Amino acid sequence: MYIEVIHNSKSVASESFRTLRSNIQFSNFGKNIKIIVVTSANPNEGKSEISLNLSAVLAQQGKKVILIDADMRKPTQHKLIEKRNKTGLSKLLLGQISEDAINHLTFDDVELDVLTSGPVPPNPAEMLTSSVMEEILGTCVDNYDYIIIDTPPLLAATDAQILSRVADATLLVVDMKVCKRNQLIEARKRLDNVGANFLGVVANKLDLNENNYYYYNYK
């Protein structure tokens, strides 16, 4: 398992995640931001890696953090953390509660909980609209400082919009090489349409130098 902010904490990318963390924490205008949705216009813009690193960088501050893989269409968090995906969010939404639903990761003194997607269900959007999802998030709010939610792309499914409505903040990850201006505008519009609390853009895959560093810029 490799998490940039944990395993390479001195890198430019890790520093960028710490900047992102500060920006989130100082941007709240007195409102306590707990539930953060991470989304993007298109697939492969970096949502999953960024949500994992954001979760870890918050955990490094001693915060109690849970990362939820709510991309039940193309889930990848279980791969990133190298765990099985037999149980997880989809199972909880079906009322199948199990002891091992949540993965407890520990790196020295850093602790991070991850709820993987569970097996891919036929109707993710419907499941996310259910009152069970509300209950799950309510329980998380009671038990964690931060709930980071990885989602499918905005232009491909309504899932991220559904979750943005109940989140305190939504971050839009943008692959600076691939995402088109009109796609970005449409993505933002879809968030505005549901009254999402838009927190900012995370610019990803900027070429800073020949080392192809990650770079995250918060606006």
Ligand SMILES: Nc1ncnc2c1ncn2[C@@H]1O[C@H](COP(=O)(O)OP(=O)(O)O)[C@@H](O)[C@H]1O
């Ligand atoms: N800043 C970056 N530089 C290089 N590769 C990246 C960067 N961010 C993400 N990737 C790679 O891009 C691919 C898609 O990332 P991922 O987080 O799975 O995107 P998404 O969840 O939006 O589909 C992965 O192979 C990931 O390793």
Ligand SMILES: [Mg+2]
């Ligand atoms: Mg993903």
